Amino acid sequence: MDESWRLNWQRARNHEGFTRGARAFLALACVLAFGWQAGWQTELMPVLLGVIASALSETDDSWRGRLRAQLLALGCFGMAGLAVWATVESPWVLMAVMAVAAFAFSLLGALGERYRAIAFGSLILCIYAALAAHASQAQAAQTTPLLLAGAAWYGLVSVAWAWAMPQPPVRFRLARLYAVLGEYLRLKALLLEPVRDVDLERRRMALALHNGRVVDALNAAKESLMSRMGRSTPPAWLQAGMQQYLAAQDVHERASSSHEHYDLLATAFFHSDALYRCQRVLTLLGEQALRLSLAIQQQTPPQHAGMTSRAIEDLQAAMAHQDGIAAELGGTQSAAASMARPLRSLHALGDNLAAMAGVLAGALGGPAGGADTALFDREPRSLGDAWRRVRAQLHSQSPWLRHGVRLALSLLAGFALMQATEDPHGYWILLTIVFVSQPQYAATQARLLQRAQGTAIGLALGWAAIQLFPGALVQAALLVLGGAVFFGARHTRYVLATAAVTTLLLLGFHQMGTSQGVILARLLDTAAGCLIAAAASWLVLPHWQSRQWPRLAAQVLQTQALYLRAILAQYHSGKSDHLDYRLARRNAHNADAALSHSYSAMLKEPRGVRGNVEAVANFLRLSHTQLNYLSALGAQRREGAEPVDEAAQAMAGTLLASLQQLAEQLGQAQQQAGKPFIPVPAVAQVLQEFGAAASVPASPAPSLMAAQLALVGKVFPQLQEQARQWSAPQPGPAARS
Structure with missing residues (x-):
């Protein structure tokens, strides 16, 4: 029994959801304990909201990285609070500031997960600050420091936790x-x-x-x-983790x-x-x-x-x-x-x-001596690099720009509704919009349904908790528990997370003595926010996957060509899993994964905007099969250099040229709409000559590489045919722009 308990505890403490929830539990419990001692009433909710906003901006990182991220987040939070203080008495100016912030923060999504989280938390804190200010500049001057104090407190807990326990997230x-x-x-x-x-x-x-x-x-x-x-030099546990990661990469290729x-x-x-x-x-x-x-x-x-x-x-x-x-x-x-x-x-x-x-x-053994364990860092390396990445999104087909415009207009619509109805809790409409709006249509629809379900469940649970447990101490304990569940489940079980945070807010308002009418307002505002987000995802620059497919398909072919080139270099020089080879392999699989995610999202979009789904499905299946044949070439590498026969050289050269040519055609597919798709006949011709030569009894058997490349060559004409079918005009409603 003791051994089973120990293993369950070991598994729980290494689970990411458990550690996120435990950090939130500690931070919220300390806030409530301090507030209890200080006799806080109206001060409690702003501090709790600051803790929540800071926790929403958190990503997995080392303690040094988390410290830098928290300082950056606090800087963004401070600017958001200052903007609210300056404009809170001019509602439409405040709304314009929020819309501009939503657009700008959305573009930061192109920089990586860390910056997406900071941008999201900053936008949430901006709305929290407006909610707590009650349209009064004097009130904003009182609540904004409390919001920042709550955010700073959670940042301190987060950095200390990362310093004390760096291993569980990696494990x-x-x-x-x-x-x-x-x-x-x-x-x-x-x-x-x-x-x-x-x-x-x-x-x-x-x-x-x-x-x-x-x-x-x-x-x-x-x-x-x-x-x-x-x-x-990394510590032993980190070197072991690197060995396990590199072993997983090798296993994945094989x-x-x-x-x-x-x-x-x-x-x-x-x-x-x-x-x-x-x-x-x-x-x-x-x-x-x-x-x-x-x-x-x-x-x-x-x-x-x-x-x-x-x-x-x-x-x-x-x-x-x-x-x-x-x-x-x-x-x-x-x-x-x-x-x-x-x-x-x-x-x-x-x-x-x-x-x-x-x-x-050997995955759990020590690192191999002399192995290249370098990793490619995709984070921006300087402010200039970050600006170049953001500037690259300033075009009409960018998913981040479209999401930013969509989110800004949704917030304007929500604010207009709040002003028209004079809803005192109307900022919940804006919070709902921010939480459910996603770059993809399918993700937005799934999230808003989960948000609506979770809110209804959370209001019922919150009302029941207030009725069953009138004691302030018990309600405070339930409030802390709700925060822990929210942060522990928000990435995996969003309905449960929404129910938990709704219960938390309801209990928080009850502790402040301002819970009258909150349940109905929360329900109506959530419904309004969901409807606005749903309409925007359909009407405002929708990011239909059928329009992204040519670019993603071209990226698949380009990265597979680079992967093939890296494999050929390995056959000439001998097997070495150095960074350049692993990067070419990973880019090919990343492109394949992006195409599969796009196909999954396409199936959840309205039928009239999907395009030729069958051709996309066939292309995905065939491109993955082609990647499998290339991976076999990578798995067959040997330590020493291997001679490559003429047949394999000819086939490889033709495949490289053909993959790149088809990728260029797909990349220009949007400009070539309505024009005939130009075939790439070279592969079929070389494959036919290769097969004819191999069938001659006196000819030597083709090498393993040549035979493997012939398998790739047989898939390529089918890929080309699926690309041609996709580009052919389809009956039915045209996709919205």
């Missing part, structure tokens, strides 16, 4: 990475099932969509490690590899158990990744039962048996030739699985 992200990687391996194993009438295309699509989650987890783990890397079309393998080995052996090894590797996830989270050694090693031995025996069958067919030239290609792919698959098992087995 949480690495554990989540291996968990989603284990699920990816399970989905990959389903492709190896050698049975008839299997819907491989549906399974490939599920794999492509889940790959986006793996890439997101890889990026989150990298940012968590990067933020804690200093100029000096897991995403495809050495042959699975239909051909299923046909060739239909009467053998070889593919079932491969499937079993891959499934066990997925379970091993899940055990690694638990081991990282609980800080315990992973439990190995030895099943993976035995499964690999059984697979090797099955492959040796197939080699014996092929040797017996040596007298029959045609039969032996027909088995040569599947057998070579089977051996490549077996070698890749064995190597993957070795990587997973």
Whole structure:
């Protein structure tokens, strides 16, 4: 019982939601305790709101990074408070300031997660300051310092927490990475099932969509490690975390590899158990990744039962048996030739699985000597760099500019409604708009429904708490608990988080003695804010995914071409997972993930604006398959330089040129609307010549690289056809601009 309790506690303290909630609990409890001693009444709510705004601007970081971020956030908060104080007695001037701030803060989203959070928290605090000022400059002068004091207090708690416990956030992200990687391996194993009438295309699509989650987890783990890397030698725990991250990258490349079309393998080995052996090894590797996830989270050694090693031995025996069958067919030239290609792919698959098992087995070991552990920092390096990134968003197709315009106009509409109805709690309309408005239409619709549900539940819970627990001390404890639940759940369970913060606010107003009419006002204002945000996401510069697809598809092809070029360089120089290679590989997977996220969002948009969804789905599936074939080339790299034959060189050069040419056509798709799509015939021609040469009995068998590039070459014409189908005029309503 004690051991189980210890493991559950270890898992909880390393969970990101738990630590966020615990920080909020500590900060709010101290505020209430101090307020209780000081006899605060009207001062309590501004300080609580300052704590909330500061916590909303928090991101995962080291204590030094968090200190810099908190100082920047306090500077932004101070300017927001000063702007409210100067304009609070001129409502429409105040609203103009808020609209400009909303637009400017939205553009900061292009700089990264840290700046998005600070911008969001600053806008929330601006509305909190106006809400607490009650349209009085004198009141604003009293409440603004209290808001800043609450924000500064939470900043102090946050920095101290990051200094005292730097490891749990890293462990949480690495554990989540291996968990989603284990699920990816399970989905990959389903492709190896050698049975008839299997819907491989549906399974490939599920794999492509889940790959986006793996890439997101890889990026989150990298940012968590990067933020804690200093100029000096990293501590042992951080070096171990880096080793686990690099091992996950290697496993991801190997897991995403495809050495042959699975239909051909299923046909060739239909009467053998070889593919079932491969499937079993891959499934066990997925379970091993899940055990690694638990081991990282609980800080315990992973439990190995030895099943993976035995499964690999059984697979090797099955492959040796197939080699014996092929040797017996040596007298029959045609039969032996027909088995040569599947057998070579089977051996490549077996070698890749064995190597993957070795990587997973060493993931919790020490860092490899001499390994390049540098990471690429995507944060702006200077004010000039930040300005260039923001300036690059000043065009009509920028999602951040469109979101900024949409948010500013939504706030103007909400403020106009507040003024027309003379609603004393009307700033809740603006808060709802800010919380639910997202750059994507689908995300906005999902968030506003969750917000409405959570608000209704929170009002019911708050009313019940007030009736059942009239004591001020119990209500204060429930208020603190509500804040902890809000911050612990707001990234994963938004309905619960909204219910918790609504309960918190209701209890806070009751503690101040101003809860009369709050329940109905909160409900109506939330509904009004949701309706305004929903209308704006449809009418004001909507960010329809069909208009983003050509750019994302072009980015997929461009990054895959750069990945192929990096792989070819590795074959000439020998395997080395240095930063340039890992960056090319990561960019290719990031582009693939962006396309899969766009497709998922497209399915949630109105039917009339989706465009040719089937062509987009086919392109996504085929581009992910093409990335799988390229990943197999990366997984096959050897320590020493390898000669590249003429056929492979010709195929690689043609593929590089063709990928870049198709990417350019897709990049210009919006300007070429209505014009015929120009095909890229070079790949099909070279592929045909390559196949004809390989079919000549006297010709040598193509190299593994050449055969793998031929698989890529077979996918490319299909990608081109899907791009042509997408560009063809579609019936139905045109997408809104």
